[in-house]
Amino acid sequence: MPDQSPVITPENLARQLKVLADPRRLRILNLLMTGVQCNCEIGEALGMPANLISHHLRVLRNAGLVQAERDPLDARWMYYSINEPALEALVRAFDAFFDLSRIQPRHPSCGPKRLQGKPTKKLLVSAP
Amino acid sequence: MPDQSPVITPENLARQLKVLADPRRLRILNLLMTGVQCNCEIGEALGMPANLISHHLRVLRNAGLVQAERDPLDARWMYYSINEPALEALVRAFDAFFDLSRIQPRHPSCGPKRLQGKPTKKLLVSAP
DNA sequence: GTTATAATTCAATGTGGGTTGAAGTATAAA
């Protein structure tokens, strides 16, 4: 079975954030949040050509953030939806990486003749 | 005074995520989380040339995510730290945008002769 | 003054990836 909670490396997180760091993909995701469906409807709602929608949806699918399903009555229609567990995992990884409680008191190890072993909450401005 | 909680548009969020969607910048932020300091130390820890560190730090500073301060004893040294309120606001915007509870039941408005007004939690596969 | 150090800025390069228009695939309707 796959890793339950894989280690969050900067490279890993950056790769996932790259998928999100696009205004049109965010608009698509934002629309899928409201329960929108097929390629055509997304394109109409966002004023984008169908092939662009396809392209961005593929990126989102490759990232595992979006699922696709064919209409059982008319297989020409594709219905897209958000992969909730995947999105939830990503949000959790994001929150964990940027958890402010991780921030440590600073302990300068460079700079001029600097007092060592005396971390302060704020910047350690060397006292006289 | 500025907006307390500006509207989170996809364009807005994408612009901020672009700053984060880089492995080296995430490594820098990750290092700043542990209280690291000057340009030189970051470069040494990450194995990157000083000018690249400068470049990425400027991007992070322009985004308001990182603060800089000069050493009062030796003004050649710059100390970098995370702008906690800014990072916290970004995390909050991220979480709000991708809040899974926003996801609505789907109500297909396209596709073949589809029953209207009957949203389902999962995909609405048209029944016979 | 000169030399050394920390960091930034500049110019040039290279590339990943978003965008576009056309062609292609698959299914359904006529």
Add this chain to the structure above:
DNA sequence: TTTATACTTCAACCCACATTGAATTATAAC
């Protein structure tokens, strides 16, 4: 079979931007 529809794929273009090396600024030490 032919035509229409929904979507995808392909090839080409374009540009923001990360990377690199050298030059520049600013400060401190000698």
